[in-house]
Amino acid sequence: MSEELAGLKEHYMRCVRCGQCRSVCPVFREIRNETVSPRGKIFLAHLLSSGEAKVNNEAASLLSQCLLCRACSVECPSAIPVHExxxxxxxLxxxxxxxxxxxxxxxxxxxxPARLNFSxxxxxxxxxxxxxxxxxxxxxxxxxxxxxxxxxxxxxxIPGQTPASGKAKMRVGYFLGCSTNYLFPGIARSTVAVLARLGCEVVLPQELKCCGLPQLAAGEDKTxxxxxxxxxEAFRRLNVKVVVSDCASCTATLKESFPQNGSNGIKVLDLSELLAVLTEGNELKFKTINRxxxxxxxxxxxxxxxxxxAPRNLLRRICTEFREMPGAAECCGGGGSFVLHHYGTGMAILNKKILNLKKTGAETVATSCPNCIMQLRHGLLKHGSGTxxxxxxxxxxxxxxxxx
Ligand code: SF4
Ligand code: SF4
Known part of the structure; x- marks a missing residue:
């Protein structure tokens, strides 16, 4: 039994082969092959851990055909964490x-960070x-x-410390993720400015590294x-107790890798959660965006x-009209490095999203993850859309x- 999969035996033994996970898996919906379905991957993991199947390139390729979107883990009636x-x-x-x-x-x-900057x-x-x-x-x-x-x-x-406008209500550490930093610096500037306007002192440690999600997804768990x-440690040195990020992938990863409770804990919040609290009952004037x-x-x-x-409530409050998109919660097909390795499948998943987006007739699509923004922009460009x-x-x- 491999060290990596030993602790998960109990989980995959509970799979009752009901197939509910297949109905929500974006990869299975495109490829229609049991080997890439969530339960197929559980079975493969079982064979690999028991030594009945060899870890070879074919097995690695099947394992790579997963967006780690967690739709299957949410859907599974046996609560099996397929993504884990x-x-x-x-x-392994x-x-x-x-x-x-x-x-x-x-x-x-x-x-x-220095080598990543250079690269x-x-x-x-x-x-x-x-x-x-x-x-x-x-x-x-x-x-x-x-x-x-x-x-x-x-x-x-972005300064290491940005004071709150007026009296500070709270002090927050800002986790600046790689995608926001390198692809969408405007999002980072908006995040810091909005938090400061809403009464936060914002602290950005100098020496932050990537959140670790790309490494986890690649099997580099020790790194x-x-x-x-x-x-x-970078946040602790600055005595930060609450950390926030504008990247949903970063906050999901940090919530699982930082201790959340106890005297050593650091509370991680997604920006959507914090904005909901800070804007509730806030006396600041919010101009309605005509969009x-x-x-x-x-x-x-x-x-x-x-x-x-939370993000929908905020959009309803600040925009003239909010229209719900069919399949809004379905994956856009990015999945971090998934789309780099499986571009065709990623684009097929993305096409469905873009068609649903067009049905709304919206001029603007908002989201809470820079990786989704990159993927959606790519899809809209391919469709010749100005959204x-x-x-x-x-x-x-x-x-x-x-x-x-
Ligand atoms: S939904 Fe859960 S129990 Fe059903 S086949 Fe999928 S992993 Fe197994
Ligand atoms: S995490 Fe997403 S892509 Fe991976 S098996 Fe589950 S539903 Fe499919």
Whole structure:
């Protein structure tokens, strides 16, 4: 029995093969093959852990066909945490089939903010050089997902400490995730400015690392644990008791990796949760934004944190009209690095989302995860749509008439 899967035996033995998980799995819906269904992956994990199947490239490939969206874990009547079983099986596969390239990426580059900065900057320069090849569609299509990277990440433009406007109601640590930092610096600036306007002193530690989700998803759980403890210490050194992030994937990961209770605990809140508290009964003037808006539920917010009402309530309050999107809680097909490895499947899932989005007739789609924003923008661009995709906090900044 492998160390990774030993603790999960009890879970997968409870699978009654009812197939309910298949009906909500976006990957199974596209591929229609039992081996990639949630219960198929549980069975595969069982075979791998008992030694009845070998950890080989075929098994690793099947395990990679999962968005870690958790729709199956939420749906399962036996409450089996399928996503945890997949993650544990990937960890086993990463140990048995070591990849020098993945190790370099996750252990040496992504775990070091300085090396990650350098690599992203290098990638940005290459984007410029490779533009002619990209225009002629000579590059792998997944490389076009982030679009042209912003010239500068958010980090250098945000002070280590931002005072509250007026009397401080609370002090919060801001976890600036990689996607917000490198892809959407405007979201980071909106988050800090909105929190300050709503009465928060915002603290951003200098030495934060990635939240560790890409490493967990790649089976590099030890690297992820090391990064989580470094982040925890960075906040503790500044005596931060509450941490918030504008990235649902980061908050879902931090809630599971930071101790949440006890004297050593640090409370992690998704920005949607904190904004709901801070805007409730707030006397500030919120200008109504003259826009028809809809909302996409990030899997890591709706499935992992059960947060669905707070962002909708806020949008209803600050926009002239809110329209519910059919299938709003269905995955957009991004799944972090999933879409890089399985671009075709990711795009098939995304197409359904874009068609549902178009049915609303909304001019703007808001969401609470920078990775979803990247994926939705890519899909809308492919469909030739002019619908705007923004973070909820950017609309709130507009409503509070915050300018940069
Ligand atoms: S829903 Fe749960 S019990 Fe049913 S097949 Fe899927 S994992 Fe097994
Ligand atoms: S986590 Fe999502 S993609 Fe993975 S098996 Fe479950 S439903 Fe399918």
């Amino acid at each position: 079983i997949v993650t544990a099986a990937r960890s 596969a990463a140990k048995k089939l070591p990849s020098p390239l993945k190790s370099l990426l996750h252990r040496k580059i992504w775990s070091s 992203v900057s290098l990638f940005r320069h290459c984007q410029g050089l490779l533009k002619p090849a990209a225009t002629l569609n000579l590059l792998p299509p997944a490389l076009s997902l982030p679009g042209r990277l912003p010239r500068r990440p958010a980090r250098p433009s 992820a644990a090391h990064m989580a403890s470094a982040n925890l 028809v808006v809809t909302y996409h539920d990030p899997c890591h917010l709706a499935n992992a944190q059960s947060i669905t009402a 705007e995709v923004v973070s909820v906090v950017q609309l709130l900044a507009e409503s509070l008439e915050i300018t940069f």
